[in-house]
Amino acid sequence: MVCRAAAADRGGLVLATVRVREQTLRQTQQVLERTVAERTAELRQQKAHIESINADLVVARDAAEASRRAKAQFLANMSHEIRTPMNAVIGLTNLLQATPTTTEQREYLTAIESSSQNLLVIINDILDSSKMEAGKLSLERVPFRLPEAVRRLGAMFRFATETKGLTLTIDVAPNVPAAVLGDPVRLNQVLVNLVGNAIKFTRQGGVTVSVQAVPVPEADAQTEHPSLPTAELARIRFAVRDTGIGIAADKLGAIFEDFSQANTSTTREFGGTGLGLSIARNLVQLHGVSWP
The missing domain is CATH 1.20.58 (Methane Monooxygenase Hydroxylase; Chain G, domain 1)
Structure with a gap:
């Protein structure tokens, strides 16, 4: 009888222990389920908030893009x-x-x-x-005489340089091809912008425009013109130098941005919209030439 009672007591103790553990596990599970439910609800709210913000951003972006296109289209027309x-x-x-x-x-x-x-x-x-x-500016590809096109700058700016007592030197190297394929109007626009800026910011001395043909690296030649011999290819390098006020090193990148000039006093003293160099940069890039 004693053994049976002891066994019954041990069995009851084990059963009680199991039930306590089951209850603890159920409580722990309930806590975890509540935590998961709360976190899930929070994540759903955050997701809904983020989706609402993204929707607002998309609407704002589309409105800004539509406004930009309308403005560009209007001015182009x-x-x-x-x-x-x-x-x-x-x-x-x-x-x-x-x-x-x-x-x-x-x-x-x-x-x-x-x-x-x-x-x-x-x-x-x-x-x-x-x-x-607006992406409505395209380049022509017609034959034209490059040396003559560059030398015409002298006649275009003769009055401006003589008025300020400056010299304008046009130096076309002998190795420059007599005729090339390209867009003479846009090339002239780039050079006029650069020379005009050089004259505007030069009080004494002069401006020099130099043009020369330089060899094309073998790797570039094979990539850009694989069907042509490298010896027959050349790049034309244009350079405009002046003895003017110069540009601070930390402003070299900014002056080629839209409506940007070296400093606020530049607009007041020399005038201009700050678009000339930006347009020159864009036209150069439109020709497929990388910009520093």
Whole structure:
């Protein structure tokens, strides 16, 4: 009887222990389930919040993109309408200057012509920048005489350099091809922007434009023109140097951004929109040339 009682007691103790453990496990499981449910609810709320933010960002991005396209499209379409009256003002001013006028009237006409030309440059810069932004600016590929195109810069800027007492030197190396395929209008636009800036920021001395043909590295030649012998390929390097005020090293990257100039006093003293060098950079990139 004693043994049976002892065995019954041990059996009851084991059963009680098992039940206590089962209850502890159930409580632990319940705690874990509540924790998982709470965390899951939090994650769902966070996910819903993030999705709401992403939806708002998508809407804002689409609205900004639509606004940008509309602005670029509008300015691109307005090119003819804006330039035509400006050219008319300049043309009529030139005609009026050819008629008998008094000294005072000639001064007024000169001021009108100068202001009109400055305004036309600003209009052209804004419209060209908008065309590039809208992806509507493309390059032609026609044959033209490169040395003659570069040397015409001398005639274009003769008045500007003589007025400031500067020299303008055009140096075309003998190894430059007489004729090339490309877009002479856009090449001229890049060079005019660079030379115009050089003259604008130079008070004494002069500006030098140099053009030379340089060999194409073997690796580049095989990648860009695999069907042509490397010996027949050459790259044309253009350089514009001046004796002007120079550019601070930490501003070299910024001046090629839209509407950027070296400092705030530059606009006040020299004028300009800050678009000329940006347009030159974009046109160079459009030719497939990497920009530093």
